[in-house]
Amino acid sequence: MTNEKNSAFTLDVRENGVAVVTMDVPGESMNTLRAEFADEINHVLDQIEGNKNIKGVVLISGKASSFVAGADIGMLDKCTTAEEAEQLSLQGQATMQRIENMPVTWVAAINGPALGGGLELAMCCHYRVCTDSDKTVMGLPEVQLGLLPGSGGTQRLPRLIGLQAGMQAMLTGKQFRPKQAKKAGIVDEVVPHSVLLDVAIEFALKRKPAPRQPKLNLVGKLLERTPFGRQVLFKQARKQTLSKTRGNYPAPERILDVLEAGAISLAKGYKTEAKYFGELVMTPESRQLRNIFFATTEMKKEHGVDGVEPAKVAKAAVLGGGLMGGGIAYVTAKAGIPARIKDIRAEGIANAMKYSFDLLMPRVKRRIMSKALMQKQMALLTGSTDYAGFKNTDIVVEAVFEDLKLKQQMVADIESQCAETTIFASNTSSIPIGQIAAQAARPENVIGLHYFSPVDKMPLAEVIAHSGTSDQTISTTVAFARRQGKTPIVVKDGAGFYVNRILAPYMNEAACIxxxxxxxxxIDKSLLNFGFPVGPMKLLDEVGIDVGSKISPILVADLGERFTAPDAFDKLLQDDRKGKKNKSGLYDYNGKKPGKAVDESVYTLLGISPRQQLSDDQIAERCVLLMLNEAAMCLDEGVIRNARDGDIGAIFGIGFPPFLGGPFRYMDSLGIDHVVARLNYYAGVLGDKFKPAEVLVKMAAEKATFY
Structure with a gap:
């Protein structure tokens, strides 16, 4: 038995000859791999090699709900050159190879996340056994940090599950649930947690398995096991990858380079993996993606208000059974919180229930979740056309029409039907919360909780406190949103809050163009090339042209003429063009490929003869500069608490290109003086809407930055 003080690894050799290596990083809730562990790991390996009585080894975690969550990302920021980062990769490869080459059988016993370096560590073992826990997931998500797996993962995963499947997993960062992992060939057995160690020990007493080839159909064999097939496969993969990344993300292309090298020889694959890992660590794209990771990790530790603990939310309710209401009910039940849905019509409640059912059933069919778990989640949803069952509700989320008087009536109803401590959270996208709370008997309980559509997919939630909202209400609402799987940012009350406020000038400028x-x-292609997931014209159709027209007057009334929307919106609505929702907008929704081609008749309606005159860069610059300028004003006015929240809000709320780090990091990278100079240029050509924010002018003069 070896248990050196403060060591992350302990070795316990049992009477049956099986050595159990337990990884338990002191002082951390999850295990991560660090460069400084190399000596500890090698010390354990030396002991195993020196003990001739050891017949097999089980590698298991000492943490209750995680195997190894990956490598410690912080160590990458300490690298000053690509060569230093390459050395980290080579060190990881050497350790993994040493384990794979050992004469005794190694078994990874996995419970909880085995991601990135954690899965690489498991894959160098000869067998893998995992639990059937909902928390158990496996994957190589390095691409999401602008990186590639650097400890042999690019070579081992394709050998387990096939080149195409491995390629897809690494390019997307896909995570495998236990049954999916077994079917794919990543793990050898899925067992209940209670017998994980016992089953792993049984595997450790087996002989090392002979090299296995992934199961492939005839087409798969032709593509993966012949030189011509691989040539076709990689050519097509590069084409598809470039169409998605538009050249903005180097990591996916490098993953393909490494896989192609490994298809020639494993030695070349490993060497290329280390080289490109080192290069990617030093790219600005990876640095910005890692900044996002650090920011979101930091935010998870924060309360809504420092020092104010959230109250417990045991029961929630949702007012309105529309798309937003259905989505909010879904993420609430997913968090394990009972949700009572109220709608004036029984059909509304049924639709909200169906929203959850339609999301859960495909997960059951694909074996991502069990039918019993699906039924358990559905059982948390109940409905009513009155306020029966609302008495003990801790928080009520309102998702009704954007009508001030209706929302004020909802506040009054909840105050009369619920407890004195019940929080009223409005999902309004534009109406100031102070107005909604204006007639409230308990305004301290009223807050904004703005979700983004579709609720089940969009990660952001804006928590909007008006001047009378209590600190307890803020902290409780932030904790509630976080339990729902959201990344909440606290913003000050005001028209458009933060996300819609910075989005409006961007959208208006696209309409002017x-x-x-x-x-x-x-126009859409220009912003797609810039890095947005969807162009502004397409986004207008998706959100609803009528929705945009309702928000605009509120912004103008509160913030001034720079938010005045072009007349185009009125003309579109007069022609009953609301967008995708009524299959009539800027795009054609009635052809063979709905929503793919532009509805050419819109040009006649707007009196336009379309002709391309501006470059992609000119269009993107004009739209984005207005967003950056407005974001700076929001920070200066205290709408957002800090630049970090502004960056996360823009990335998670409207898809600001993650590889640029968010509006504030992007302005820092451009140089504040450059941003001001370009705004001044356009102000001279196109008017005062481009006038630089005073805070930017001051920062440029002082050579200041946001970070």
Whole structure:
């Protein structure tokens, strides 16, 4: 038995000859791999090699709900050159190879996340056994940090599950649930947690397995096991990858390079993996993606208000059974919180229930979740056309129409039907919360909780406190949103809050560019190339042209003429063009490929003869500069608490390109003086809407930065 003080690894040799290596990083809730562990690991390996009585080894975690969550990302920031980062990769490869080459059988006993370096560690073992726990997931998500697996993962995963499947997993960061992992060939057995160690020990007493080839159909064999097939496979993969990344993310292309090298020889694959890992660590894209990771990790530790603990939310309710209400009910039940849905119509409640059912059933069919778990989640949803069952509700989320009087009536209803401590959270996208709380008997309980559509997919939630909202209400609402799987940011009350406020000038400028004659598809392509997931014209159709028109007057009334929307919106609505929702907008929703092609008749309606005159860069610069300028004003006015929250809000709320780090990190990288100079240029050409924010002018003069 070896248990050196403060060591992350302990070795326990049992009477049956099986050595159990337990990884338990002191002082941490999850295990992560660190460069400084190399000596500890090698010390354990030396002991195993020196003990001839050891017949097999089980590698298990000492943490209750995680195997190894990956490598410690912080150590990458300490690298000053690509060569230093490459050495980290080579060190990891050497350790993993040493385990794989050992004469005794190694078994990884996995419970909880085995991600990134954690899965690489498991894959160098000869067998893998995992639990059937909902918390058990496996994957190589390094691409999401602008990296590739650097400890042999690019070579081992394809050998387990096939080149195409491995390629897809690494390019997308896909995570495998236990049954999926077994079917794919990543693990050898899935067992209940209670017998994990026992089953792993049984495997450790077996002989090392002979090299296994993934199961492939005839087409798979032709593509993966012939030189011509692999050539076709990689050519097509590069084409598809470039169409998605538009050249903005180097990691996916490097993953393909490494896989192609490994298809020639494993030695070349490992060497190329280390080289490109080192290079990617030093790219600005990876640095910004890692900044996002650190920011979101930091935010998880924060309360809504420092020093104010959230109250417990044991029961929630949702007012309104529409798409937003259905989505909010879904993420609430998913968090294990009972949710009572109220709608004026029974059909509304049924639709909200169906929203959850339609999301859960495909997960059951794909064996991502069990039918019993699906039924358990559905059982947390109940409905009513009155306020029966609301008495003991801790928080009520309102998701009704954007009508001030209706929302004020909802506040009054909840105050009369619920407890004195019940929080009323409005999902309004534009109406100031102070107005909704204006007639409240208990305004301290009223807050904004703005979700983004679709609720089940969009990670952001804006928590909006008006001047009378209590600190307890803020902290409780932040904790509630976090339990729902959201990344909440606390913003100050005001028209548009933060996300819609910075989005509006961006969208308005895109509309101005359209009215000047630029083709719709050219405008959208320009912003897609810049890095947004969807172009502004397409986004307008998706959100609803009518929704945009309702928000605009509220912004103008509160913030001034720079938010005035172009007349184009009115003309579109007069022609009953609301977008995707009524299959009539800027795009054609009635052809063979709905929503793919522009509805050319819109040009006639707007009196435009489309002709491309501006470059992609000119269009993107004009739209994005207005967003950056507005974001700076929001920070200066205290709408957001700090630049970090502003960056996370823009990335998670409207898809600001993650590889640029968010509006504030992007301005820092451009240089504040450059941002001001470009705004001044456009102000001279296109008017005062481009006038630089005073805070930017001051920062440029002082050579200051946001970070």
């Amino acid at each position: 359209l009215l000047a004659g630029e083709p719709i598809e050219h």
